[in-house]
Amino acid sequence: DNNTAERALRGVALGRKNYLFLGSDAGGERAATMYSLLGTAKLNDINPQAYLRHVLSVIADHPVNRVDDLLPWNVAL
Numbered sequence: 001d002n003n004t005a006e007r008a009l010r011g012v013a014l015g016r017k018n019y020l021f022l023g024s025d026a027g028g029e030r031a032a033t034m035y036s037l038l039g040t041a042k043l044n045d046i047n048p049q050a051y052l053r054h055v056l057s058v059i060a061d062h063p064v065n066r067v068d069d070l071l072p073w074n075v076a077l
Contacts, residue, residue: 041072050077 022028038048054077055070068074 037072044072046072046075046077051075 019028019031022031038052041048041051051072054075059070062070
């Protein structure tokens, strides 16, 4: 039974057509970064929407040399 593997790849399959419209290689890299961050949040039992909301609300005033503090395993929501 491979239902677990198929469920894990469902997001990739559903978005496949949308990936054609990322615009450029840089757009694809940005999308890959976002998918990685949100996937890591899920693996760390963090609500991805709450994580993204938190990061976007504090990133403007956050020092560049402490960006590691905003990674999913360092954020306490």
